[in-house]
Amino acid sequence: MATGIPPSDLLWKNISSLPYFRGFLRAVEGGYYHDIEIKEPVLDLGCGDGHFSWVTFNERNIHLIGIDPDLKSLIEASQSPVFSKLICARGDQLPFQKGFFTTTISNSVLEHIIDVDSVIVESNRVIKPGGKLVICVPNDNFTKNLSVARFFDRIKLNFLAEKYRKFFNWISRHFHPDNERIWMSRLRDADFKVIHTWNYFTQKSLAILEWGHYFGFPSWINRKIFGRWILYPSTKNPFLSRIHHWLKEHIERDQKSADGAYSFFISVKE
Secondary structure (H helix, E strand, O other): OOOOOOOOOOOHHHHHHHHHHHHHHHHHHHHHHHOOOOOOOOOEOOOOOOOOHHHHHHHHHOOOEEEOOOHHHHHHOOOOOEEEEEEOOOOOOOOOOOOOEEEEEEEHHHOOOOOHHHHHHHHHHHEEEEEEEEEEEEOOOHOOHHHHHHHHHHOOHHHHHHHHHHHHHOOOOOOOOHHHHHHHHHHHHHHHHEEEEEEOOOOOHHHHHHHHHHHHHHHHHHHHHOOOOOOOOOOOOHHHHHHHHHHHHHHOOOOEOOOOOOEEEEEEEE
């Protein structure tokens, strides 16, 4: 490629097919998965349209069984060769026998589920003893560190700050932007042992995500009219190339931070 973007560049793969702010977050998360041993059979719990798993696991030749309650999303996911099977079902009613999976992943999904505890318990049922559950979720820093809310806090308009925080969690469809202690407790209560966890996505990165929801509105229009987020996903697209260059400076910095807006958990079934 003339721009020097390698075919394996996770950031480019994500932002050339997603709104840039969402692609930025997914690229950070995908990089973490590349350092984790993933053994089949693998359940993708809440696979959605399959985009994340396709970008993250296709080059590793890992095949997954995807499950999601949204049939329309599963139809999109069926275009991806990374899935060996796709099933329309709820996370608290998994149609698999006990101990079927060696690995279960759930990437930025559980925060959208009201009765999340029953889903984590059901996940434990279908994982083998010693099997792995890998999840990432927003934590309470997501809500606390939103830039607009912090601005209102600074000028002592705290009631507007709280309204904005509630609004942004609403548009993000977050039911559980909970602190990491609560997530740890959920996992322990479901008989998982957390072996590694960290917070990630710094305040600056969260601001990119936050404002991207507004500046990325044209991508939403493209999706509604043309069925895809990015109309010209080419390295010859000057706007996309500039966005890639800008975000690459951020993604190359260590995103792990105590005040990171998201938490990553690797746990095993005891």
